[in-house]
Amino acid sequence: MDSKIAVIGAGTMGHGIAEVFALGGYCVNLEDFYPEVIERAKREINESLSKLLSSGKITRELYDKTLKNINYYNNIKDAVDGAYISIEAVPEKFEIKKNVLSEISNYTDGIIASNTSNIRITELAEFVKKPERLLGMHFFNPPVLMKLVEVIKGDKTDEKYIDEIMAVAKAIGKVPIKVMRDEAGFIVNRVSAPELLVFCMALSDSDPAGIDAFFKSQGLPMGPYQLFDYVGLDTVYDSLKYYAQELSPDYGKCKNLDSYVNAGKLGMKTGSGIYRWENGKAVIPEAAPSEKISLMDVFSLEINEATKLIESGIATPNDIETGVKLGLNRPFGPVTVAQGLSSSDVLKTLNSLYEKYKIDVFKPSSTIINGKLKEAFSPHKAEKARDENTAQKYIIFEKHENTGIIKLNNTKNNLIGSGLIDELNAVLDRISADNDIHAVLITGNGTNFSAGADLSQFINSPYAFMEMSKKGENTFDRITKMNKIFVAYLKGYVLGGGLELALACDIRVSSGDAVLGFPETSLGLIPGYGGSQRLPALIGISRAMDIILSAERINAQKAYEYGIITRIFNDDGEAQALKLTEELSQRISPASVYTAKRLIYGTSRINLDFESISMGMLYGGNDLKEGIRAFMEKRSPKFGGN
CATH class of the missing domain: 3.40.50.720 (NAD(P)-binding Rossmann-like Domain)
Known part of the structure; x- marks a missing residue:
């Protein structure tokens, strides 16, 4: 080469x-x-x-x-x-x-x-x-x-x-x-171009600090106007000017940046723009969050532009999704967002934006007008399904004689998201139907068991959040009820949903370096995959309260003292955990396992439905938004209790 x-x-x-x-x-x-x-x-x-x-x-x-x-x-x-x-x-x-x-x-x-x-x-x-x-x-x-x-x-x-x-x-x-086709803005900048325009138009009659406060309250590290200043108002101005020449004259209708650019107030690079900048940070006045431009407005504009790219043969749905996620450093793109919305939802929002600003760019595409949104994005789903049918993306599964081995395999932290849970369900189907498998080892690929939930998912409502929680609960509950012995080998991070998966297993063993905890309450949530029920049933209410309400992490030794784990392996831990699982698969009767698990778990008062309902209630609260925002900004949250 x-x-x-x-x-x-x-x-x-x-x-x-x-x-x-x-x-x-x-x-x-x-x-x-x-x-x-x-x-x-x-x-x-x-x-x-x-x-x-x-x-x-x-x-x-x-x-x-x-x-x-x-x-x-x-x-x-x-x-x-x-x-x-x-x-x-x-x-x-x-x-x-x-x-x-x-x-x-x-x-x-x-x-x-x-x-x-x-x-x-x-x-x-x-x-x-x-x-x-x-x-x-x-x-x-x-x-x-x-x-x-x-x-x-x-x-x-x-x-x-x-x-x-x-x-x-x-x-x-x-x-x-x-x-695949050469048009101004290509994919990522083209998808975000209409929102540049809508935020520019809104600048004339809005408080930028209030709009920024709202978007930061939704978990974004910067609001739109802070971002304008950060990249340079001249850059935004030049982009809109170029789009006016190449895409639509509508991009030239916003004149709200002219005075800043003409005065040389370009944002961070000059020390002054929409905000004053000191030591590389914007000095933003305190302001109440304003929904002058809503998340639904932004999502609808991005989805609309994505459908135009597909209609024009510029890009595939999969490349659009990948581009927006990686290019704008977001957990999800317009294709994922669209899965939780209907064409009529997006159509209504776009029509409202057009009526307000009289800008043709905001008019809905033919795909959305004709109610074909899901169909337009279906290649993304088809590609995803094809990938998952040919090779597991999030789970590595192996079978050694009477032993099954499940390894979580989603980023170096083995994050638990909807895709991983779906694959885990499919693997559990195989294990359940295989009478030769008597015991199963669950661990993580790499150095960590699992650091918790995968946040790269768009959830559009409290109900959807509740359903996601219920799906995780039901999947983990299958482990508890199956006539196989499930051994969890914990190592590295064992947090949030990862700890909940471990709690659903029958036996938990650990390396000496494992760190366990439930960070959810520090984010405005609760453990939502059965953890709020299984942990107190395992170690008692007092200790469970301490772990869940403090959101503090404990080491393997304390987890052993509490009874969360029963063995600590300091040398070749995974090999020892596998050896234990293989021994159990050889000498323990599956019929006895089934009966014993029913008797032991039957005495626990676990109400998973109540937990998932509680997760849905928390989803709509301001504390969750503040928790996620604080996490992204690497600061302590300021919860208001609602």
């Missing part, structure tokens, strides 16, 4: 892209016309790599190798000489980009990629020799941390180069999505 990459433009994005490729083993030529920009790039790459080294994310060997992989240039001709791929990463100005791309194409026969976030590749290709080799390779900021890369096909781009760049993006640890 060719290994030389040229990155033209050493600003924030350019030197970040260079660092990513260098970390991936490529030799990188980083170029900028301005020597002071090159010097700053060197410092910032060193600082970034030092942080990765100190956090243990890279080794000293990789640190040294990465620095050696980067060479610095002050002219394009030398930088692109012999490059496999030359990536333009200059400022998002059409004139600058066209001139730089034209010069690159004079000096290299390799692939040329633009890191543009909005500008159509087809427009830029007019200034490139052999335009079939030009494509878009849009990284997200900061490139070292953000996983997403949009790969954009211009009208003249040869498909073989798209395939090559998709493979290269994967090789450097990124998640590429394909933009």
